[in-house]
Amino acid sequence: MATLIKTGTLGTGSPLLAYELYAEQTAASGTSRTVKVTAKFKVNGGSSSYYSYPCNWRARVGSSYGAYQEMKSNTKWSGGDGYRTFSQTIKVDVGTTSSTSITVGLEANHGTYKSWNGSATGSFTVGSTNTAPTMSGYITCRMNSSTGAVITAEGDGPEDAVKIPENVSSIYVSWPAASDKEGGTIKYELYHQRDNGSWVVIYEGTATNYTHKIGTGNQGSKYDYYVKATDNGGLKSNTINATQFMKNNFTGNTISSTGTIKYTDSNSTLRFTYSGEKNTATLGGSNGTFTRTLTCNGITVYNNTITKSPIDLTIYKEGTLPSGPYVKFEDLKNKFAGSSYKGTLTFVLTTNNAYGSSAASQMNISTNLQTNPVSSSNIKISRDKNVSTAIKTTSSTKLDYFLPDGSNVINVSWNAGRDKLGGSVSYDLYYSIGGGTWQLQASGLTALSYNHTIAKLAKQQTLTYMVKTKTSYETYVDAVAQDAVSLEFYNAPALSTNSVTRSANGADISLMVKSNSSILNIETVGTWSCRKKGTTEEVSNGRLSITQKNQVVTVTNLTEDGTYDLVVTFNDNTGFSVNDEKTIAIAANSPIFFVNKYGIGVNGEKADRNNSIAFKGSVKVKSPNGSYATTLIKSYEGDSNGMGVAIGAGGLTSIGGGESATNVMEEENSYFSKNKATEHLLLTSDNHVYFVSGCQTIANKKLSLIGSNGSLYVNNAIYESAVIDKETGTVTSSTRVYSPNNKPSLADLGAAAANHTHTAASIGAAPASHTHSYLPLSGGTITGMLTGPTLKATNQVITPKIEFANNDNITYDDGTNTFIFVSDDSPNSSRIQTRKLVSPAGQNIDIVTDKSVYFDVTTASGIRARLDGKWSGSKGTEPSFYPNATGGWGYIGGSGQGWYRIYGSGGSVSDRNRKYDISKADTAALYENVKDIKVYNYRTVSDICDDEGNVIDKHKRSDLMLGCMVDELPLETVFYDEEGGDGKAVDMYSYTSMILGALKEAILKIEQLENEVEEMRHGTNN
Structure with a gap:
């Protein structure tokens, strides 16, 4: 730790250089000492003081100096910046190994800027020195204990390191004692490094051995050791090392196979191979000893100790148990029963060495045990009428026939199939008629029989069945029946009438009763009875005498004008149908053309008091000048209300193609039902009624349509002054229809009269x-x-x-x-x-x-107000007339005192050079704009102001106005009180011009309508 030696200031100017001097001994050997000198410098003064000149410094230890080092450049130091730290280390010979005092100091200097030049020194005591201990020899390592095998080197490089077994759990480390000239206690530090990582002290003490627990396992890990000694003076010796060693790297086997497991009816074999087992240990003595076992997920591998490659694994189903490894097929089946008998098996080969390590290698084997089932058999069609109810027996021949009719069944049965894996099976039933394609009748059956309902056939066919046996996992096998039956068809006999020939007292009716069936030898039978029309009174009867062919029934005892019903009852001799009955009408013996006192009758009809001409059927008219024949009057036998043309006497004329006039007239709440006394012309139809003109040239024809929904669709229609839209039938009553004989007046167009008078008063003169x-x-x-x-x-x-x-x-x-x-x-x-x-x-x-x-003004030049102010582009600078300061209500002109013209480039017609961005307006769009304009009645509110222009009240004006809302008008008719502003008003010139454009479009439409009306009236000239 550094020692503070001295503090103070240096220099001669203001501010001075403040300093702090520190010293620290960092090394010692013999008489040499290494001292680190630290200097801290700052401006001696407050935050307003500063020094901007460069300055250097150096340290002093004893009589030795360090090199000059830049303390500061010409950057500005302020008094508030704090200390800045610098250091230099100097090694000196103090002449003794004992502790002694030496001089340390610092020096500030600059050759040009000398204000901070100066130096300071102080005393610093350095410590004593002694001789470091020494070590020789090397570290000895033994496996597990002090008596274990010695680990020795076999070479010089890391690749030649000794390999020890991985089950060695501790290393006994020992080293020679160190020597020290001064004597005293020696302490040792043992360092350990694993896998070239960091060196870690694992022991500190005076002993010369240590047991290092490294644990078992850790294959391939490298171990290094070194040791150093420390004497009483803290001096440390040189280091000695141990031989690097590493633990065994064990490599297990890799198993492989290209096989799969599939279903077989007997035992099968799956082959594996393996290789790769290896130890790298050079010590231990059991490097070549390995054991192997084979296992599988979810099933047992029997005899699973493996001694050699390849491994032949038996999939065992039956017979003598194998001596080698095997699995049971039954185990496989049970494992995959829930996954449709297929999936993946994982086989694992585990290899063990003699040192407690093991390695596993796995191989996934695709397994699919699915197989086709055992087919069903003996497919039979039941001939028992109690089971196959579609079997019918004729009453005449007592023979059985399969007669499908859509309700009775044909029973088919079969013997069961079987899933070889023991699972459930189901059946799909297919059938073929007439040797055609197989058609699925039923699927997923579990019963062994099925009642099949077949619709009635139109011809004789052969019926065959096929049964598909399916497993739960959708494998299947087909079985086709050897049994087949012939399907017949039968329809009840039908009666057809060929002709009815009438005589005065009798009639000959040509008819035939015929069966429609594939059954042979069917005979038809029947009786007939002739009765007066609408009664049960019989005039003659008899039996049908001929089977399956045409025959003539002769009826007698008839009157010439009488009408009769011939009731024929018929059947066949199969017993499959009930008696049928058909009535044949016999008309009176009427001539084809009959004249009586009322008029003429045609085709069996007679005139009566209500009908002078009566006929049955249609009337055809042929033009004498052409080849076209037209059916003018046609009757419709299939429509109870049908008629071609019905002509009423005075009150009703009906022309139509399907509905009677009476039916139309009696419609509830209809116009006709309420006005029966008036005369009507009815055009009746079940669908549309068309009016077509101009048909000589089809391309020019004009079509009008009354739709079945009651709507009228016309090219043009005029009702008084209203236009009826040709698509929707909408009446636009505000639009007039004009023609050459009915041209619009100036008033219609909103224009002034051609000749009119202005008074002096009206123009303000x-x-x-x-x-x-x-x-x-x-x-x-x-x-x-x-x-x-x-x-x-x-x-x-x-x-x-x-x-x-x-x-x-x-x-x-x-x-x-x-x-x-x-x-x-x-x-x-x-x-x-x-x-x-x-x-x-x-x-x-x-x-x-x-x-x-x-x-x-009394002259023609008029009055002129010229405003020479120029518009600046902002509101309020426009030359303007105002009614008052707040823009309230006012007038230009008055009643009977209007202005004749008002000119303005924005609001009236002006020269082209007064306008820009000119483009022709779309009159069709203007027409639509005018149609969309909403017109309102309204009253207005005006401001009441004082002399200063302040609004003091609101006045609701009583006069009713008519106009539009500016925010609902097209944009081109609106102007703002300043460009981009909010105030909006209607530009009357643009507004009237829009009306003019719409009027032009309306005139164009009127002219088009005139042309179309003219064409409707007179046709098109060709």
């Missing part, structure tokens, strides 16, 4: 004839108004000094300007006539009155 009162030539007072060419002023309260300068004016002349005054403040004040009215510099011109201010 004075009457054409009026009088003036003038000032007397001398003396007197002004009794009227004083006027000039461009100015009219009244009610000015001024009392100036005036003089009469001439006969025309009353003036006050200051030598530069001429001022005109009037002092009369009566209601009918005189006038002031002047060329120019100029305010004093920097002042306003105020015209103050509690009534109106009039500007009467």
Whole structure:
């Protein structure tokens, strides 16, 4: 630890250099001492004191000096910076081994800047010295005890280090005693290093041996030792070392195999090989001794001590137990039963050496025990009618037939299959009809039979079955039945009528009863009964005489105008169906063309008191000039309400293709049901009603449609002055439809009349004839108004000094300007006539009155207010007219006193060169904008202000206004009171221009409608 020798200051100027001097002995040998001198320097003064010059320093020990070292450069040191530390170490010969006092010091110096030059010294006592002890020889290491085997070196390099067994747990370390000239007690420090790491003191004491416990294991670890001695004076000896040694590195075997485990019906073998077992120990005597065992996860390996490579592991199923290693197939099956009998087995070969170490190597073996099951067998189709209910027996031949009908079943059965691994099996049943593809009927069956329902067939087919036996892990095997049956089809007999031939007293009916079945030798049977129409009164009967072929039934005892029903009851002789019955109508013996007192009847119909012409069927009309034949009137037998054309007498005319007029008329709450007394023309249809014109050229045809939803779809439709949209049927009542004979008027367009009159009063002018009162030539007072060419002023309260300068004016002349005054403040004040009215510099011109201010202009040039102020770009600098200081309500003009024109580059038509960014407006878009504009009725609120312009109240005006909201108008019709500001107003010129663009688009649409209406009226010229 350093000793403080001296403190003080150096230098001659201000501030001085403060210092602290320290000394410390760091080494001693014989008469030599090594001393470290430490100096601390700072500015001697407060924080405001500083020194900016460079300075060097050096240390002194005895008569020896260190080299000059820079203490500071020309950087600034302040008094508040604190001490800065420097040190130098100097070795000197003090001439004795005993303790003695020597001089130490410091010196500050600079050849140019000498303010801090100076030196300081003090006394420092150094310690005594003696002779260090010495050691010779080497460290001896023994395994486990003082009598264990000595570990000796076999070479010089680390690779030649002695290898000891890894089960050595301690090292007995011993070394020769040290010698010391001075005698006294010697202490030893034993250092240990493992695997070239840090040296650690493991023993301190006077003994010359130590047992170091290193533990077993630690294969491959390297061990080193060295020892040094220390005498009473603290001097340390040289070191002596031990031979480096390391523990055995044991390497186990590596097992490998390319095999897999699969299902076999008998024993099988899985082969492994191994290699690699090795010890590196050079001591111990059992380096070549190893033992090996083979194990497996989850199953037992029998006879698992391994003595050689390769290892042939038997998968044992049956027979004599193997003498070598084996596993049981049953164990494998049980292990993988929960994972569909497949997975991975991990075999581990463990190798042990004689020194207590072991190493394991593992090999994963893919295992798949899955195998196809034992197939089911003896697939049979049951011929027992009690089991296969689809078997039917004919009543005539007593033969059995398979007759599937979609409800009865065919039973199929089979013998069980088997999973070779003992698991469960299920069955998938397939069938084939007519030798076609196999079709899955049922899956996952566990029963050994199945009732199969087959739909009725259209022809004879052969039926075969196949059973697929499946394991729980989806392996399978197919078994096809050797048994097959013929499937028949059967349909009840049907009766068809070929013709009915009527005579005066009888009729011949050609008919046939025929079966539809693959069963042979079926005979048809039946009876017939002829009855008066709508009764059970029988006039004749008989039996059907011919089977499966056409036959003629002759009916007698009929009257010429009578109508009858021929009821035929029929069946066949299979017993598979019940009797069927069909009624055949026999009409009266009516001629094809019949004339009676009422009119004409055609095709068996007769005229009656309500129908002069009666016919059955359709009416076809053929043009004499062309080849086209048109069915004009058509009846629809399949529609109970159907008719082609129905013509009513006076009250109703119905033209349609499917609905009767009566049906339409009687619709509940319909227009027709409420107006039955009026005459109607009905166009009836189950779907749409079309109106088509211009069909001579199909491409130019015009189509109108009444849809089945009741909507009317037309190209153009006009209802009074309303337009009906051709797509939606929407009526736009605010839009008029014009034509060449109904053109829009100026009022329709919102324009003024072509000829109109403006009065002088309407434009703010004075009457054409009026009088003036003038000032007397001398003396007197002004009794009227004083006027000039461009100015009219009244009610000015001024009392100036005036003089009469001439006969025309009353003036006050200051030598530069001429001022005109009037002092009369009566209601009918005189006038002031002047060329120019100029305010004093920097002042306003105020015209103050509690009534109106009039500007009467009698010439065509009008009145002009020229505002020469320039807009600076900010609000308030625009040349403007205001109604009052706060922008309340006011007017430009009045009722009957409007302005004729107002010019402005932003609000009226002006020259093109007054505009920029010009582009043609889209009139279609303007049309849509106008359609979207919302128009409101509203009343307004205005401010009531005092003389200073402060708002003191609100006034709700009663007059009703009509207009729009500025925030709902298109952007191009809105302007701001300053660019980018918030105040918005409607630009009336832009607004009216938008209306003009929309009007142009409306005119275009009107013209298009006119053309389309004209085409609808007169067709298209081709």
